[in-house]
Amino acid sequence: MNVYEEKSLKELLLWKxxxxxxxxxxxxxxxxxxxxxxxxxxxxxxxxITSIIxxxxxxxxxxxxxxxxxxxxxxxxxxxxxxxxxKIAAYKKIAAVSGAGTGAxxxxxxxxxxxILLSLKIKFLYETASIYGFDVKNYKERLYILHIFEVAFSSxxxxxxxxxxxxxxxxxxKELPDxxxxxxxxxFQQEYRDYIDIAKMLQLVPIIGxxxxxxxxxxxxxxxxxxxxxxxxxxxFKTI
Numbered sequence: 001m002n003v004y005e006e007k008s009l010k011e012l013l014l015w016k017x018x019x020x021x022x023x024x025x026x027x028x029x030x031x032x033x034x035x036x037x038x039x040x041x042x043x044x045x046x047x048x049i050t051s052i053i054x055x056x057x058x059x060x061x062x063x064x065x066x067x068x069x070x071x072x073x074x075x076x077x078x079x080x081x082x083x084x085x086x087k088i089a090a091y092k093k094i095a096a097v098s099g100a101g102t103g104a105x106x107x108x109x110x111x112x113x114x115x116i117l118l119s120l121k122i123k124f125l126y127e128t129a130s131i132y133g134f135d136v137k138n139y140k141e142r143l144y145i146l147h148i149f150e151v152a153f154s155s156x157x158x159x160x161x162x163x164x165x166x167x168x169x170x171x172x173x174k175e176l177p178d179x180x181x182x183x184x185x186x187x188f189q190q191e192y193r194d195y196i197d198i199a200k201m202l203q204l205v206p207i208i209g210x211x212x213x214x215x216x217x218x219x220x221x222x223x224x225x226x227x228x229x230x231x232x233x234x235x236x237f238k239t240i
Contacts, residue, residue: 004078008233015230019163022156056118060142061180071135077236081229083131088225091124095217117217121224125149128225132232139180140173144231152227153220166231170238 001009072080098116125145129136136142150162165172177183 002076002078004076005237008077008081009237012230012233012237015226016167019151020160022160052115052118056115056122057146060122060146061139061183063137063139063142063180071130071133073133075133080131080133084128084225084229087124087127087131088222091120091225092218092221095120095221096214098217117220121149121221124221124224125228128228128232132236134232134235139178140176142180143173143176143183144169148228148231149224151231152224166234169235 095117098120122145125148126136129141129145134141134144136145144166147162147166151159151166154162
């Protein structure tokens with residue numbers, strides 16, 4: 001291992017410890033507050049959000065609208081992660097602008113940011129997978145993307161459960177159906193639907209929506225980027 005790989009491995013080991021931690025008291029309180037906020041959101045809005053997430057999951061699994069560069073075959077870890085971090089920085093800025101613009105409009109316009117942010121997250125993950133050398137034209141690589149997505153935005157027991165799948169991906173992927181139509185995408189979309197960040201709910205509130213939306217989107221994209229880097233390191237370090 002070179003110096004950069006040793007540093008990256010240390011970061012990965014710290015991340016692995018974080019992934020197996022149970023929800024703390026603050027996390028449980030936050031979830032309770034989140035549930036109360038969710039209960040105040042009109043049912044029509046909940047149904048719209050569920051529909052948006054459902055379409056996103058179906059699109060990823062089917063591979064429709066898939067546009068990304070070919071997987072990078074050569075390049076050491078430092079070069080690959082330099083490119084990934086550049087992508088993260090760029091996507092955070094785009095997400096923040098989107099959150100500020102739609103958040104300023106209150107409930108209905110703020111809702112428009114959900115599909116925008118989801119599409120940005122998925123596009124980022126497609127590009128990240130390719131940079132690390134994985135071909136997203138492969139249906140099972142797209143499933144890996146969905147699992148990264150879920151680890152980033154789930155909490156407590158669900159996060160640990162999905163993380164263990166990433167940790168043992170080589171064995172787990174053998175159990176997956178070869179036909180993408182047989183994958184249980186409904187349970188996945190329901191889990192993500194149940195995790196709607198408190199900050200994203202506040203984005204729907206008029207006046208404060210703009211600054212909150214910008215910060216929330218920036219942080220959510222940053223969290224996804226950090227998760228994706230370590231999720232792919234799990235696989236990269238098996239080959240180094």
